[in-house]
Amino acid sequence: MERIMLSFLAAVFIWACVNLLAGPIRKGVRFVSRAALAGAFLYFMDMISVHTGISLSFNVISLLVLSVLGIPGLIFLLLLG
Numbered sequence: 001m002e003r004i005m006l007s008f009l010a011a012v013f014i015w016a017c018v019n020l021l022a023g024p025i026r027k028g029v030r031f032v033s034r035a036a037l038a039g040a041f042l043y044f045m046d047m048i049s050v051h052t053g054i055s056l057s058f059n060v061i062s063l064l065v066l067s068v069l070g071i072p073g074l075i076f077l078l079l080l081g
Contacts, residue, residue, distance in 0.1 A: 031067065038066040041074075056081055 042058045049055040056062060056077055065073040 034070075035063060035067040038063050042066065054078070054081075 042056055042063060045054065045056045046058050062077055065077060067073075069076065
């Protein structure tokens, strides 16, 4: 009986830990994927800036602004550039 109760408490503890960490892990994965897309976009814009005249600097600050803010961040970076 004691072993069953200990197993039940361990299962409840594991379930609680997974539920507590699911939100931050999901947000972290979302941020990393958005940063990767922003980096690919900045690299693409850097490659075509020769032909279009629109240039965005490819650095950490512009990557963070674009990955956090998205389209409004892109407009902000274009207005600054």
